[in-house]
Amino acid sequence: MATRQTQSLATIMRAPAIILLMIWMVVPLAMTLYFSFLNYNLLNPANTSWAGFFNYRYFYTDPAFFESIWNTLVLVLGVLLITIIGGIAIALLIDQPMFGQGIVRILVISPFFVMPPVAALVWKNMIMNPSYGVFADIAHFFGVAPVDWFAQYPLFSIIVIVAWQWLPFATLILLTSLQSLDGEQKEAAEMDGAGVVSRFIYLTLPHMARAITVVILIQTIFLLGVYAEILVTTNGGPGYASTNLVFLIYRAARLNFDIGGGAAGGIIAVVLANFVAIFLMRAVGKNLD
Amino acid sequence: MARAVTTRTKAINTAVAWTLALVIFFPILYTIITSLKTESEAIAGFDLIPSFTIESYIAVQTQNDYFKPFMNSVILAVGSTILALIVAIPAAWAMAFSPTKRTKDILMWMLSTKMMPAVAVLVPIYLIFLRTGLMDTRIGLTVMLMLINLPIVIWMLYTYFREIPGEILEAARMDGASLWNEIVYILTPMAVPGIASTMLLNIILAWNESFWTIQLTTTNAAPLTAFIASFSSPQGLFWAKLSAASTLAIAPILIMGWFSQKQLVRGLTFGAVK
Structure with a gap:
Protein backbone atom coordinates (compact mmCIF):
# COMPACT_ATOMS: atom_id res chain seq x y z
CA MET A 1 0.00 0.00 0.00
CA ALA A 2 1.25 3.39 -0.87
CA THR A 3 1.62 5.57 2.16
CA ARG A 4 1.02 9.28 2.12
CA GLN A 5 4.76 9.76 2.24
CA THR A 6 5.39 7.70 -0.89
CA GLN A 7 2.47 9.41 -2.60
CA SER A 8 3.92 12.85 -2.04
CA LEU A 9 7.32 11.57 -3.12
CA ALA A 10 5.74 10.18 -6.26
CA THR A 11 4.29 13.60 -6.96
CA ILE A 12 7.72 15.16 -6.62
CA MET A 13 9.19 12.53 -8.93
CA ARG A 14 6.54 13.08 -11.57
CA ALA A 15 6.75 16.84 -11.37
CA PRO A 16 9.89 17.60 -13.44
CA ALA A 17 8.67 15.62 -16.43
CA ILE A 18 5.18 17.10 -16.27
CA ILE A 19 6.42 20.66 -15.79
CA LEU A 20 8.94 20.33 -18.62
CA LEU A 21 6.39 18.92 -21.05
CA MET A 22 3.83 21.51 -19.95
CA ILE A 23 6.27 24.35 -20.65
CA TRP A 24 7.32 22.70 -23.89
CA MET A 25 3.72 22.45 -25.00
CA VAL A 26 2.25 25.73 -23.79
CA VAL A 27 4.95 28.39 -24.17
CA PRO A 28 5.98 27.90 -27.82
CA LEU A 29 2.40 27.31 -28.94
CA ALA A 30 1.21 30.46 -27.19
CA MET A 31 4.05 32.37 -28.84
CA THR A 32 3.15 30.94 -32.24
CA LEU A 33 -0.45 31.99 -31.73
CA TYR A 34 0.63 35.52 -30.73
CA PHE A 35 3.08 35.91 -33.63
CA SER A 36 0.44 34.72 -36.08
CA PHE A 37 -1.47 37.95 -35.45
CA LEU A 38 1.53 40.20 -36.08
CA ASN A 39 3.04 41.83 -39.11
CA TYR A 40 6.54 40.79 -38.20
CA ASN A 41 9.38 40.34 -40.66
CA LEU A 42 12.91 39.73 -39.44
CA LEU A 43 14.26 41.85 -42.29
CA ASN A 44 12.30 44.82 -40.97
CA PRO A 45 11.61 44.17 -37.28
CA ALA A 46 11.08 47.87 -36.49
CA ASN A 47 7.87 47.85 -38.52
CA THR A 48 6.14 45.20 -36.44
CA SER A 49 2.44 45.84 -36.01
CA TRP A 50 -0.82 44.12 -35.17
CA ALA A 51 -2.13 42.30 -38.23
CA GLY A 52 -5.38 40.74 -37.07
CA PHE A 53 -6.22 37.85 -39.33
CA PHE A 54 -4.15 39.14 -42.22
CA ASN A 55 -1.61 36.30 -42.07
CA TYR A 56 -4.35 33.69 -42.11
CA ARG A 57 -6.15 35.43 -44.98
CA TYR A 58 -2.86 35.63 -46.83
CA PHE A 59 -2.27 31.93 -46.39
CA TYR A 60 -5.84 31.12 -47.32
CA THR A 61 -5.76 33.08 -50.58
CA ASP A 62 -2.34 31.77 -51.59
CA PRO A 63 -2.72 29.01 -54.21
CA ALA A 64 0.53 27.51 -52.88
CA PHE A 65 -1.24 26.85 -49.59
CA PHE A 66 -3.82 24.52 -51.11
CA PRO A 238 9.62 22.65 -59.36
CA GLY A 239 7.36 25.54 -58.37
CA TYR A 240 5.45 24.17 -55.41
CA ALA A 241 5.03 20.69 -56.91
CA SER A 242 6.68 18.92 -53.96
CA THR A 243 6.12 21.46 -51.20
CA ASN A 244 4.21 20.08 -48.24
CA LEU A 245 2.84 22.17 -45.39
CA VAL A 246 6.01 21.79 -43.33
CA PHE A 247 8.13 22.98 -46.20
CA LEU A 248 5.79 25.90 -46.99
CA ILE A 249 6.05 27.12 -43.40
CA TYR A 250 9.81 26.65 -43.46
CA ARG A 251 9.94 28.76 -46.62
CA ALA A 252 7.85 31.55 -45.10
CA ALA A 253 9.63 31.67 -41.76
CA ARG A 254 13.23 30.92 -42.67
CA LEU A 255 13.67 31.92 -46.30
CA ASN A 256 11.30 34.92 -46.39
CA PHE A 257 11.87 35.86 -42.73
CA ASP A 258 8.10 36.22 -42.41
CA ILE A 259 7.57 35.44 -38.73
CA GLY A 260 3.84 36.27 -38.77
CA GLY A 261 3.17 34.18 -41.86
CA GLY A 262 5.20 31.24 -40.60
CA ALA A 263 3.37 31.34 -37.28
CA ALA A 264 -0.04 31.41 -38.96
CA GLY A 265 1.03 28.41 -41.02
CA GLY A 266 2.15 26.70 -37.84
CA ILE A 267 -1.28 27.16 -36.26
CA ILE A 268 -2.86 25.71 -39.39
CA ALA A 269 -0.50 22.73 -39.11
CA VAL A 270 -1.61 22.17 -35.51
CA VAL A 271 -5.26 22.26 -36.54
CA LEU A 272 -4.57 19.82 -39.37
CA ALA A 273 -2.60 17.47 -37.11
CA ASN A 274 -5.35 17.55 -34.50
CA PHE A 275 -7.97 16.94 -37.13
CA VAL A 276 -6.06 13.94 -38.41
CA ALA A 277 -5.40 12.67 -34.88
CA ILE A 278 -9.07 12.92 -33.82
CA PHE A 279 -10.30 11.51 -37.11
CA LEU A 280 -7.92 8.59 -36.93
CA MET A 281 -8.55 7.91 -33.25
CA ARG A 282 -12.27 7.80 -33.93
CA ALA A 283 -12.12 5.79 -37.11
CA VAL A 284 -9.92 3.18 -35.55
CA GLY A 285 -10.68 3.74 -31.88
CA LYS A 286 -12.35 0.39 -31.43
CA ASN A 287 -9.09 -1.33 -32.30
CA LEU A 288 -7.19 0.40 -29.51
CA ASP A 289 -7.93 -1.42 -26.25
CA MET B 1 3.43 -27.92 -37.44
CA ALA B 2 1.01 -30.55 -38.59
CA ARG B 3 2.15 -30.34 -42.16
CA ALA B 4 5.75 -31.02 -42.96
CA VAL B 5 7.34 -28.27 -45.00
CA THR B 6 8.95 -29.71 -48.06
CA THR B 7 12.48 -28.70 -48.87
CA ARG B 8 11.24 -27.42 -52.19
CA THR B 9 8.76 -24.96 -50.64
CA LYS B 10 11.43 -23.83 -48.26
CA ALA B 11 13.88 -23.29 -51.11
CA ILE B 12 11.35 -21.21 -53.05
CA ASN B 13 10.52 -19.15 -49.97
CA THR B 14 14.19 -18.60 -49.39
CA ALA B 15 14.86 -17.49 -52.95
CA VAL B 16 11.92 -15.05 -53.06
CA ALA B 17 12.62 -13.59 -49.63
CA TRP B 18 16.34 -13.14 -50.23
CA THR B 19 15.77 -11.46 -53.59
CA LEU B 20 13.28 -9.06 -52.05
CA ALA B 21 15.48 -8.39 -49.03
CA LEU B 22 18.46 -7.61 -51.26
CA VAL B 23 16.38 -5.22 -53.38
CA ILE B 24 15.28 -3.37 -50.24
CA PHE B 25 18.81 -3.34 -48.86
CA PHE B 26 20.36 -2.42 -52.20
CA PRO B 27 20.58 1.38 -51.74
CA ILE B 28 22.55 0.85 -48.52
CA LEU B 29 24.76 -1.82 -50.08
CA TYR B 30 25.42 0.36 -53.12
CA THR B 31 26.34 3.29 -50.88
CA ILE B 32 28.93 1.15 -49.14
CA ILE B 33 30.27 -0.09 -52.50
CA THR B 34 30.40 3.42 -53.95
CA SER B 35 32.28 4.68 -50.91
CA LEU B 36 35.10 2.32 -51.87
CA LYS B 37 35.30 3.64 -55.45
CA THR B 38 37.22 6.57 -56.89
CA GLU B 39 35.16 9.61 -57.93
CA SER B 40 35.43 8.74 -61.63
CA GLU B 41 34.43 5.13 -61.00
CA ALA B 42 31.42 6.33 -59.01
CA ILE B 43 29.80 7.95 -62.06
CA ALA B 44 31.09 5.43 -64.59
CA GLY B 45 27.89 3.41 -64.62
CA PHE B 46 26.61 0.43 -62.69
CA ASP B 47 29.38 -1.64 -61.16
CA LEU B 48 29.19 -3.73 -58.02
CA ILE B 49 32.93 -4.23 -57.69
CA PRO B 50 34.80 -1.17 -56.48
CA SER B 51 38.55 -0.69 -56.54
CA PHE B 52 38.51 -0.82 -52.76
CA THR B 53 40.19 2.52 -52.28
CA ILE B 54 39.70 4.40 -49.03
CA GLU B 55 40.63 7.75 -50.58
CA SER B 56 37.05 9.04 -50.14
CA TYR B 57 37.15 8.29 -46.43
CA ILE B 58 40.40 10.18 -46.12
CA ALA B 59 39.01 13.01 -48.26
CA VAL B 60 35.91 13.60 -46.10
CA GLN B 61 38.15 13.96 -43.09
CA THR B 62 40.87 16.14 -44.62
CA GLN B 63 38.60 18.32 -46.77
CA ASN B 64 35.43 18.49 -44.69
CA ASP B 65 36.63 17.87 -41.14
CA TYR B 66 34.26 14.91 -40.83
CA PHE B 67 35.20 14.14 -37.25
CA LYS B 68 33.55 17.32 -35.96
CA PRO B 69 29.95 16.62 -37.10
CA PHE B 70 30.42 12.99 -36.13
CA MET B 71 31.37 13.94 -32.58
CA ASN B 72 28.49 16.43 -32.50
CA SER B 73 26.11 13.60 -33.39
CA VAL B 74 27.55 11.44 -30.63
CA ILE B 75 27.33 14.22 -28.04
CA LEU B 76 23.78 15.23 -29.04
CA ALA B 77 22.42 11.69 -29.20
CA VAL B 78 24.01 10.45 -26.00
CA GLY B 79 23.61 13.74 -24.12
CA SER B 80 19.93 14.18 -24.93
CA THR B 81 19.28 10.54 -24.04
CA ILE B 82 20.94 10.82 -20.63
CA LEU B 83 19.09 14.07 -19.91
CA ALA B 84 15.79 12.46 -20.91
CA LEU B 85 16.46 9.45 -18.68
CA ILE B 86 17.25 11.66 -15.68
CA VAL B 87 13.83 13.30 -16.00
CA ALA B 88 11.92 10.25 -17.18
CA ILE B 89 13.06 7.51 -14.81
CA PRO B 90 11.58 9.09 -11.65
CA ALA B 91 8.39 10.04 -13.49
CA ALA B 92 7.90 6.59 -15.00
CA TRP B 93 8.75 4.97 -11.66
CA ALA B 94 6.18 7.07 -9.83
CA MET B 95 3.48 6.37 -12.40
CA ALA B 96 4.19 2.65 -12.52
CA PHE B 97 4.38 2.02 -8.77
CA SER B 98 2.28 4.78 -7.20
CA PRO B 99 -0.44 5.24 -9.79
CA THR B 100 -3.23 7.69 -9.07
CA LYS B 101 -6.58 8.12 -10.77
CA ARG B 102 -5.05 10.59 -13.15
CA THR B 103 -2.02 8.53 -14.19
CA LYS B 104 -3.67 7.22 -17.36
CA ASP B 105 -4.74 10.74 -18.32
CA ILE B 106 -1.26 12.09 -17.71
CA LEU B 107 0.24 9.37 -19.89
CA MET B 108 -2.22 10.06 -22.69
CA TRP B 109 -1.52 13.77 -22.42
CA MET B 110 2.21 13.13 -22.67
CA LEU B 111 1.58 11.06 -25.78
CA SER B 112 -0.45 13.89 -27.26
CA THR B 113 2.48 16.31 -26.94
CA LYS B 114 4.26 14.03 -29.39
CA MET B 115 1.50 14.70 -31.90
CA MET B 116 2.22 18.41 -32.01
CA PRO B 117 3.89 19.08 -35.36
CA ALA B 118 7.44 20.37 -34.92
CA VAL B 119 6.92 22.98 -37.59
CA ALA B 120 4.14 24.58 -35.52
CA VAL B 121 6.70 25.82 -33.03
CA LEU B 122 9.47 26.49 -35.53
CA VAL B 123 8.98 30.27 -35.34
CA PRO B 124 9.13 30.71 -31.55
CA ILE B 125 11.90 28.16 -31.04
CA TYR B 126 13.95 29.75 -33.80
CA LEU B 127 13.48 33.22 -32.28
CA ILE B 128 14.23 32.01 -28.75
CA PHE B 129 17.42 30.35 -29.97
CA LEU B 130 18.42 33.52 -31.85
CA ARG B 131 17.76 35.86 -28.90
CA THR B 132 19.34 33.72 -26.20
CA GLY B 133 22.43 32.81 -28.18
CA LEU B 134 21.50 29.13 -28.16
CA MET B 135 21.59 29.03 -31.96
CA ASP B 136 24.18 26.59 -33.24
CA THR B 137 25.14 25.41 -29.77
CA ARG B 138 25.26 21.81 -28.68
CA ILE B 139 23.60 22.56 -25.35
CA GLY B 140 20.55 24.15 -26.99
CA LEU B 141 20.06 21.30 -29.40
CA THR B 142 20.62 18.69 -26.70
CA VAL B 143 17.75 20.16 -24.68
CA MET B 144 15.54 20.30 -27.79
CA LEU B 145 16.17 16.65 -28.64
CA MET B 146 15.56 15.71 -25.02
CA LEU B 147 12.17 17.46 -25.05
CA ILE B 148 10.92 15.96 -28.29
CA ASN B 149 11.81 12.41 -27.25
CA LEU B 150 10.79 12.70 -23.60
CA PRO B 151 7.22 11.37 -24.12
CA ILE B 152 8.51 8.24 -25.86
CA VAL B 153 11.13 7.68 -23.16
CA ILE B 154 8.59 8.01 -20.34
CA TRP B 155 6.12 5.71 -22.08
CA MET B 156 8.67 3.07 -22.84
CA LEU B 157 10.10 3.09 -19.31
CA TYR B 158 6.58 2.99 -17.91
CA THR B 159 5.71 -0.16 -19.84
CA TYR B 160 8.94 -1.82 -18.68
CA PHE B 161 8.56 -0.75 -15.04
CA ARG B 162 5.01 -2.03 -14.93
CA GLU B 163 6.27 -5.52 -15.58
CA ILE B 164 8.34 -5.47 -12.39
CA PRO B 165 6.23 -7.25 -9.76
CA GLY B 166 5.04 -4.80 -7.12
CA GLU B 167 5.13 -7.50 -4.43
CA ILE B 168 8.90 -7.36 -4.34
CA LEU B 169 8.77 -3.68 -3.54
CA GLU B 170 6.14 -4.23 -0.89
CA ALA B 171 8.25 -6.95 0.71
CA ALA B 172 11.20 -4.59 0.79
CA ARG B 173 9.04 -1.89 2.37
CA MET B 174 7.90 -4.33 5.04
CA ASP B 175 11.52 -5.02 5.81
CA GLY B 176 11.95 -1.33 6.38
CA ALA B 177 13.71 -0.35 3.20
CA SER B 178 13.53 3.37 2.57
CA LEU B 179 12.31 4.65 -0.74
CA TRP B 180 15.85 5.48 -1.73
CA ASN B 181 17.09 1.98 -0.90
CA GLU B 182 14.14 0.56 -2.75
CA ILE B 183 15.16 2.40 -5.89
CA VAL B 184 18.88 1.77 -5.66
CA TYR B 185 18.97 -1.85 -4.53
CA ILE B 186 15.77 -3.41 -5.81
CA LEU B 187 14.28 -1.46 -8.64
CA THR B 188 17.42 -0.43 -10.48
CA PRO B 189 18.87 -3.91 -11.04
CA MET B 190 15.50 -5.15 -12.29
CA ALA B 191 14.97 -2.09 -14.42
CA VAL B 192 18.38 -2.02 -16.09
CA PRO B 193 17.38 -4.07 -19.17
CA GLY B 194 14.37 -1.83 -19.79
CA ILE B 195 16.42 1.32 -19.29
CA ALA B 196 19.11 0.01 -21.64
CA SER B 197 16.53 -0.71 -24.36
CA THR B 198 14.99 2.71 -23.93
CA MET B 199 18.42 4.28 -24.16
CA LEU B 200 19.23 2.40 -27.34
CA LEU B 201 16.01 3.40 -29.08
CA ASN B 202 16.33 7.01 -28.01
CA ILE B 203 19.91 7.26 -29.26
CA ILE B 204 18.71 5.96 -32.63
CA LEU B 205 15.88 8.50 -32.77
CA ALA B 206 18.09 11.40 -31.67
CA TRP B 207 20.89 10.45 -34.08
CA ASN B 208 18.52 10.50 -37.05
CA GLU B 209 16.42 13.55 -36.05
CA SER B 210 16.53 15.77 -39.11
CA PHE B 211 14.26 18.76 -38.55
CA TRP B 212 15.60 20.61 -35.54
CA THR B 213 19.18 19.53 -36.11
CA ILE B 214 19.07 21.22 -39.52
CA GLN B 215 17.04 24.25 -38.39
CA LEU B 216 19.03 25.14 -35.32
CA THR B 217 22.63 24.63 -36.44
CA THR B 218 25.00 26.10 -38.98
CA THR B 219 28.55 24.91 -38.38
CA ASN B 220 29.65 24.62 -34.75
CA ALA B 221 26.98 22.30 -33.45
CA ALA B 222 25.96 20.73 -36.78
CA PRO B 223 25.62 16.96 -36.43
CA LEU B 224 25.80 14.47 -39.30
CA THR B 225 22.22 15.08 -40.43
CA ALA B 226 23.00 18.74 -41.14
CA PHE B 227 26.45 17.92 -42.51
CA ILE B 228 25.12 15.37 -45.01
CA ALA B 229 22.25 17.66 -45.99
CA SER B 230 24.84 20.25 -47.01
CA PHE B 231 25.95 17.82 -49.72
CA SER B 232 22.70 18.52 -51.55
CA SER B 233 24.06 21.65 -53.26
CA PRO B 234 25.17 21.03 -56.86
CA GLN B 235 28.86 21.61 -56.13
CA GLY B 236 28.64 18.80 -53.61
CA LEU B 237 28.22 16.21 -56.33
CA PHE B 238 31.05 13.96 -55.28
CA TRP B 239 29.39 10.61 -55.00
CA ALA B 240 32.23 8.57 -53.60
CA LYS B 241 32.79 11.17 -50.91
CA LEU B 242 29.07 11.46 -50.20
CA SER B 243 28.93 7.67 -49.93
CA ALA B 244 31.88 7.52 -47.56
CA ALA B 245 30.35 10.21 -45.35
CA SER B 246 26.98 8.43 -45.49
CA THR B 247 28.41 5.02 -44.70
CA LEU B 248 30.13 6.33 -41.59
CA ALA B 249 26.99 8.23 -40.60
CA ILE B 250 24.66 5.24 -40.73
CA ALA B 251 26.96 2.39 -39.70
CA PRO B 252 26.86 2.82 -35.90
CA ILE B 253 23.09 3.24 -35.83
CA LEU B 254 22.50 0.40 -38.28
CA ILE B 255 24.40 -1.98 -36.03
CA MET B 256 22.61 -0.72 -32.92
CA GLY B 257 19.32 -1.06 -34.76
CA TRP B 258 19.96 -4.70 -35.63
CA PHE B 259 20.30 -5.46 -31.95
CA SER B 260 17.22 -3.53 -30.89
CA GLN B 261 14.50 -4.83 -33.22
CA LYS B 262 12.21 -5.93 -30.40
CA GLN B 263 12.69 -2.77 -28.36
CA LEU B 264 12.01 -0.71 -31.46
CA VAL B 265 8.59 -2.28 -31.93
CA ARG B 266 7.74 -1.76 -28.30
CA GLY B 267 9.09 1.75 -28.03
CA LEU B 268 7.61 3.17 -31.17
CA THR B 269 4.18 1.65 -30.64
CA PHE B 270 4.08 2.90 -27.03
CA GLY B 271 3.75 -0.67 -25.85
CA ALA B 272 0.69 -1.32 -27.99
CA VAL B 273 2.39 -4.07 -29.98
CA LYS B 274 4.83 -6.39 -28.26
Missing part, protein backbone atom coordinates in the same frame (compact mmCIF):
# COMPACT_ATOMS: atom_id res chain seq x y z
CA GLU A 67 -1.21 22.89 -53.27
CA SER A 68 0.89 22.21 -50.18
CA ILE A 69 -2.08 20.81 -48.24
CA TRP A 70 -2.87 18.57 -51.17
CA ASN A 71 0.77 17.48 -51.44
CA THR A 72 0.84 16.75 -47.72
CA LEU A 73 -2.19 14.48 -48.02
CA VAL A 74 -0.92 12.74 -51.16
CA LEU A 75 2.44 12.16 -49.49
CA VAL A 76 0.93 10.73 -46.30
CA LEU A 77 -1.66 8.56 -48.05
CA GLY A 78 0.74 7.39 -50.75
CA VAL A 79 3.35 6.29 -48.25
CA LEU A 80 0.72 4.65 -46.01
CA LEU A 81 -0.70 2.69 -48.94
CA ILE A 82 2.69 1.41 -50.08
CA THR A 83 3.99 0.59 -46.61
CA ILE A 84 0.84 -1.13 -45.31
CA ILE A 85 0.27 -3.31 -48.36
CA GLY A 86 3.97 -3.95 -48.85
CA GLY A 87 4.47 -4.49 -45.13
CA ILE A 88 1.72 -7.11 -44.92
CA ALA A 89 3.09 -8.92 -47.98
CA ILE A 90 6.67 -8.93 -46.73
CA ALA A 91 5.66 -9.90 -43.19
CA LEU A 92 3.69 -12.87 -44.55
CA LEU A 93 6.68 -13.87 -46.66
CA ILE A 94 9.27 -13.57 -43.89
CA ASP A 95 7.01 -15.56 -41.58
CA GLN A 96 7.33 -18.59 -43.88
CA PRO A 97 9.94 -21.24 -43.13
CA MET A 98 13.17 -20.46 -44.97
CA PHE A 99 16.93 -20.47 -44.71
CA GLY A 100 18.61 -17.42 -43.19
CA GLN A 101 15.42 -15.84 -41.85
CA GLY A 102 17.36 -13.74 -39.34
CA ILE A 103 19.53 -12.17 -42.01
CA VAL A 104 16.55 -11.49 -44.29
CA ARG A 105 14.90 -9.69 -41.38
CA ILE A 106 17.98 -7.61 -40.72
CA LEU A 107 18.31 -6.63 -44.40
CA VAL A 108 14.64 -5.68 -44.63
CA ILE A 109 14.53 -3.48 -41.53
CA SER A 110 17.81 -1.69 -42.24
CA PRO A 111 16.45 1.30 -44.20
CA PHE A 112 14.62 2.46 -41.07
CA PHE A 113 17.93 3.29 -39.40
CA VAL A 114 19.22 5.42 -42.26
CA MET A 115 19.00 9.13 -41.41
CA PRO A 116 16.65 11.01 -43.78
CA PRO A 117 19.30 13.21 -45.49
CA VAL A 118 21.39 10.14 -46.33
CA ALA A 119 18.39 8.18 -47.59
CA ALA A 120 17.24 11.06 -49.78
CA LEU A 121 20.67 11.90 -51.19
CA VAL A 122 21.54 8.29 -51.95
CA TRP A 123 18.26 7.84 -53.83
CA LYS A 124 18.58 11.19 -55.56
CA ASN A 125 22.14 10.69 -56.76
CA MET A 126 23.00 7.04 -57.03
CA ILE A 127 19.59 5.56 -57.81
CA MET A 128 17.42 8.17 -59.55
CA ASN A 129 19.92 10.49 -61.23
CA PRO A 130 18.91 10.69 -64.93
CA SER A 131 22.51 10.43 -66.19
CA TYR A 132 24.43 8.18 -63.83
CA GLY A 133 21.83 6.58 -61.54
CA VAL A 134 21.03 2.88 -61.35
CA PHE A 135 17.53 3.48 -62.79
CA ALA A 136 19.12 5.24 -65.76
CA ASP A 137 21.49 2.29 -66.24
CA ILE A 138 18.50 -0.06 -66.20
CA ALA A 139 16.68 2.15 -68.72
CA HIS A 140 19.73 2.16 -71.01
CA PHE A 141 19.95 -1.61 -70.71
CA PHE A 142 16.40 -1.93 -72.03
CA GLY A 143 17.00 0.77 -74.61
CA VAL A 144 14.49 3.23 -73.13
CA ALA A 145 15.12 6.90 -72.40
CA PRO A 146 15.85 7.41 -68.68
CA VAL A 147 13.36 9.40 -66.61
CA ASP A 148 14.37 12.61 -64.88
CA TRP A 149 12.51 11.58 -61.73
CA PHE A 150 12.78 14.72 -59.62
CA ALA A 151 11.95 17.06 -62.50
CA GLN A 152 9.05 15.08 -63.93
CA TYR A 153 7.59 13.30 -60.89
CA PRO A 154 8.92 15.23 -57.89
CA LEU A 155 6.26 14.29 -55.38
CA PHE A 156 6.15 10.67 -56.50
CA SER A 157 9.93 10.43 -56.18
CA ILE A 158 9.76 11.72 -52.61
CA ILE A 159 6.96 9.25 -51.83
CA VAL A 160 9.21 6.44 -53.06
CA ILE A 161 12.08 7.53 -50.81
CA VAL A 162 9.90 8.03 -47.74
CA ALA A 163 8.10 4.73 -48.36
CA TRP A 164 11.48 2.99 -48.54
CA GLN A 165 12.32 4.43 -45.14
CA TRP A 166 9.03 3.43 -43.51
CA LEU A 167 8.39 0.06 -45.15
CA PRO A 168 10.72 -1.63 -42.60
CA PHE A 169 8.79 -0.13 -39.70
CA ALA A 170 5.45 -1.40 -41.00
CA THR A 171 6.97 -4.79 -41.82
CA LEU A 172 8.57 -5.17 -38.40
CA ILE A 173 5.41 -4.28 -36.48
CA LEU A 174 3.15 -6.40 -38.66
CA LEU A 175 5.60 -9.30 -38.45
CA THR A 176 5.67 -9.05 -34.66
CA SER A 177 1.89 -9.18 -34.64
CA LEU A 178 1.82 -12.04 -37.13
CA GLN A 179 4.17 -14.11 -35.01
CA SER A 180 1.91 -13.76 -32.00
CA LEU A 181 -0.91 -15.46 -33.91
CA ASP A 182 -1.77 -18.75 -32.28
CA GLY A 183 -0.44 -21.64 -34.37
CA GLU A 184 -3.21 -23.95 -33.18
CA GLN A 185 -5.86 -21.62 -34.54
CA LYS A 186 -4.20 -21.70 -37.92
CA GLU A 187 -4.08 -25.47 -37.84
CA ALA A 188 -7.69 -25.76 -36.78
CA ALA A 189 -8.77 -23.50 -39.62
CA GLU A 190 -6.67 -25.52 -42.02
CA MET A 191 -8.22 -28.79 -40.80
CA ASP A 192 -11.68 -27.34 -41.25
CA GLY A 193 -10.76 -26.87 -44.87
CA ALA A 194 -10.21 -23.12 -44.94
CA GLY A 195 -8.09 -22.16 -47.92
CA VAL A 196 -5.09 -19.84 -47.88
CA VAL A 197 -7.17 -16.83 -48.89
CA SER A 198 -10.00 -17.31 -46.42
CA ARG A 199 -7.53 -18.05 -43.64
CA PHE A 200 -5.85 -14.74 -44.43
CA ILE A 201 -9.11 -12.76 -44.58
CA TYR A 202 -10.90 -14.30 -41.59
CA LEU A 203 -8.03 -15.17 -39.29
CA THR A 204 -4.78 -13.35 -40.05
CA LEU A 205 -6.15 -9.95 -41.06
CA PRO A 206 -8.45 -9.53 -38.03
CA HIS A 207 -5.58 -10.58 -35.79
CA MET A 208 -3.35 -7.91 -37.36
CA ALA A 209 -6.03 -5.19 -37.23
CA ARG A 210 -4.62 -3.65 -34.06
CA ALA A 211 -1.08 -3.63 -35.40
CA ILE A 212 -2.23 -2.10 -38.68
CA THR A 213 -4.06 0.60 -36.73
CA VAL A 214 -0.95 1.37 -34.73
CA VAL A 215 1.19 1.54 -37.86
CA ILE A 216 -1.22 3.97 -39.52
CA LEU A 217 -1.41 6.22 -36.46
CA ILE A 218 2.30 6.39 -35.77
CA GLN A 219 3.36 6.72 -39.37
CA THR A 220 0.84 9.50 -39.95
CA ILE A 221 2.32 11.53 -37.10
CA PHE A 222 5.80 11.20 -38.58
CA LEU A 223 4.73 11.54 -42.23
CA LEU A 224 2.98 14.85 -41.58
CA GLY A 225 6.42 16.15 -40.60
CA VAL A 226 8.48 15.06 -43.62
CA TYR A 227 11.06 17.76 -44.21
CA ALA A 228 14.69 16.75 -44.79
CA GLU A 229 13.84 14.46 -47.71
CA ILE A 230 12.29 17.42 -49.54
CA LEU A 231 15.05 19.85 -48.57
CA VAL A 232 17.88 17.81 -50.06
CA THR A 233 16.11 16.55 -53.19
CA THR A 234 13.69 19.00 -54.81
CA ASN A 235 13.77 21.90 -52.35
CA GLY A 236 9.99 21.92 -52.72
CA GLY A 237 9.99 22.43 -56.47
